[in-house]
Amino acid sequence: MGLTQDPTFQKLQDWYTAHSLNLNMRHMFDADKERFQKFSTTLKTEDGDILLDYSKNLITDEVKKMLVELARSRGVEAAREKMFSGDKINFTEGRAVLHVALRNRSNTPITVEGKDVMPDVNKVLEKMKAFCHTVRSGQWLGYTGKAITDVVNIGIGGSDLGPLMVTEALKPYSKGGPRVWFVSNIDGTHISKTLAQLNAETSLFIIASKTFTTQETITNAESAKEWFLEHAKDWVGGRFSLWSAIGMSIALHIGFDNFEKLLSGAHWMDNHFRTAPLESNAPILLALLGIWYINFFHAETHAILPYDQYMHRFTAYFQQGDMESNGKYITNQGSRVNYHTGPIVWGEPGTNGQHAFYQLIHQGTRMVPADFLIPAQSQHPIRDSLHHKILLANFLAQTEALMRGKTTDEAERELKAGGLSGEALDKILPHKVFQGNRPTTSIIFKKLSPYTLGALIAMYEHKIFVQGVMWEINSFDQWGMVGWAHAAAAAADMMKQNDKQAPL
Numbered sequence: 001m002g003l004t005q006d007p008t009f010q011k012l013q014d015w016y017t018a019h020s021l022n023l024n025m026r027h028m029f030d031a032d033k034e035r036f037q038k039f040s041t042t043l044k045t046e047d048g049d050i051l052l053d054y055s056k057n058l059i060t061d062e063v064k065k066m067l068v069e070l071a072r073s074r075g076v077e078a079a080r081e082k083m084f085s086g087d088k089i090n091f092t093e094g095r096a097v098l099h100v101a102l103r104n105r106s107n108t109p110i111t112v113e114g115k116d117v118m119p120d121v122n123k124v125l126e127k128m129k130a131f132c133h134t135v136r137s138g139q140w141l142g143y144t145g146k147a148i149t150d151v152v153n154i155g156i157g158g159s160d161l162g163p164l165m166v167t168e169a170l171k172p173y174s175k176g177g178p179r180v181w182f183v184s185n186i187d188g189t190h191i192s193k194t195l196a197q198l199n200a201e202t203s204l205f206i207i208a209s210k211t212f213t214t215q216e217t218i219t220n221a222e223s224a225k226e227w228f229l230e231h232a233k234d235w236v237g238g239r240f241s242l243w244s245a246i247g248m249s250i251a252l253h254i255g256f257d258n259f260e261k262l263l264s265g266a267h268w269m270d271n272h273f274r275t276a277p278l279e280s281n282a283p284i285l286l287a288l289l290g291i292w293y294i295n296f297f298h299a300e301t302h303a304i305l306p307y308d309q310y311m312h313r314f315t316a317y318f319q320q321g322d323m324e325s326n327g328k329y330i331t332n333q334g335s336r337v338n339y340h341t342g343p344i345v346w347g348e349p350g351t352n353g354q355h356a357f358y359q360l361i362h363q364g365t366r367m368v369p370a371d372f373l374i375p376a377q378s379q380h381p382i383r384d385s386l387h388h389k390i391l392l393a394n395f396l397a398q399t400e401a402l403m404r405g406k407t408t409d410e411a412e413r414e415l416k417a418g419g420l421s422g423e424a425l426d427k428i429l430p431h432k433v434f435q436g437n438r439p440t441t442s443i444i445f446k447k448l449s450p451y452t453l454g455a456l457i458a459m460y461e462h463k464i465f466v467q468g469v470m471w472e473i474n475s476f477d478q479w480g481m482v483g484w485a486h487a488a489a490a491a492a493d494m495m496k497q498n499d500k501q502a503p504l
Contacts, residue, residue: 006074025058057289068279099241103243104270106267106271128256132256136177151178163180167249170310180252268455269455284462301366362401371440372398375446377447
């Protein structure tokens with residue numbers, strides 16, 4: 001049964017038709033002083049609290065209740081258990097989805113076809129740990145006997161975006177580790193500029209790939225003239241693979257102890273996702289808000305706006321994670337959907353975005369639901385945390401302004417206070433009005449540590465999974481990407497033939 005045929009969806013659709021135009025967040029906050037307490041949840045992790053504040057969304061108690069009912073009706077709980085139990089939920093490729101096994105720090109058995117996969121997972125982690133120690137301790141030497149100072153990760157997609165995002169986010173934890181470089185683009189400029197900055201005597205190359213057939217990766221690896229291919233087990237979809245040996249560059253950069261903390265944070269979120277009631281389950285709440293805006297308000301995009309410069313690749317990572325996972329229109333029954341699925345995901349960090357595109361979010365004609373993320377503590381509290389205080393003030397002001405807006409009366413009073421009156425005031429007044437009522441979710445955490453980053457990544461991964469279940473699509477294949485890759489390979493072969501027949 002497709003989403004729109006579900007009676008629970010139709011019940012919510014009737015409510016939307018009757019009441020959505022009357023949803024006004026400013027009025028809802030004025031009428032209910034407990035709104036923040038009602039529509040927020042605090043996750044008590046082992047590395048500090050994570051606050052999920054979804055009170056500045058176009059929802060009521062009744063809407064939330066119906067959204068949770070919709071999740072149950074769509075089979076989210078059963079699908080969640082199938083994933084954690086090792087069932088082959090990637091139905092187009094006949095595979096289990098095992099990224100949760102890769103970070104299963106409790107070592108509880110996860111069986112696939114009767115076999116517990118955890119011993120194999122632990123063997124890989126032990127090999128990674130040993131290799132990290134030899135490189136970071138200086139025991140692994142370059143060809144002239146010098147210690148490794150630089151690691152080059154050659155990969156693309158999930159073999160690039162995840163490790164790149166995490167190593168950038170956790171730079172403060174990289175002391176004692178080699179510098180890391182990432183080469184992904186087939187454009188020769190990328191590999192050439194990178195190699196020009198390296199010393200071959202102290203460089204280590206990691207060829208990161210699931211199949212070792214990706215055109216961009218193999219071409220770049222061959223061009224680097226330093227590569228070694230080894231058969232790797234195909235545990236997970238590429239966009240979920242930073243938890244596996246694909247994350248070797250992460251472990252080398254931040255150290256294996258910190259890599260294990262990254263896994264532990266993700267495992268905490270896995271347990272929360274698996275056991276918390278739907279009504280207070282962070283990934284499920286995020287997923288349901290997305291369903292509300294995509295399938296009822298017909299929002300086309302979703303912004304992820306981290307107010308932390310170290311997270312400057314976080315949005316790009318989940319642009320792939322979301323759009324490659326849920327950019328589908330065929331259901332598990334083989335039929336075409338008659339509703340929207342995955343949104344366009346975009347964004348930039350902090351105040352940079354404010355000076356680029358927030359104008360459209362505030363006064364544009366499109367609804368852009370947005371997640372705002374910020375740490376309570378900065379990694380660099382310079383000038384008595386002045387910079388971070390200003391950053392936090394902007395974070396709070398933006399979500400408040402997007403919710404409240406500015407009425408005509410408020411704008412007029414502001415203009416009069418500035419000395420305007422008469423025709424000049426009347427002319428500028430319409431441009432100073434902000435409708436407000438723009439939905440945002442605030443995610444506030446103690447500090448961007450390896451543990452907390454792992455929890456945040458897992459939270460968004462599970463959000464994407466839940467939405468895929470509700471849309472009845474397979475979030476773990478990527479046939480669209482495979483199709484154009486084959487077309488590109490065929491075009492490249494044709495160009496080679498043409499070069500042989502008519503050399504320049």
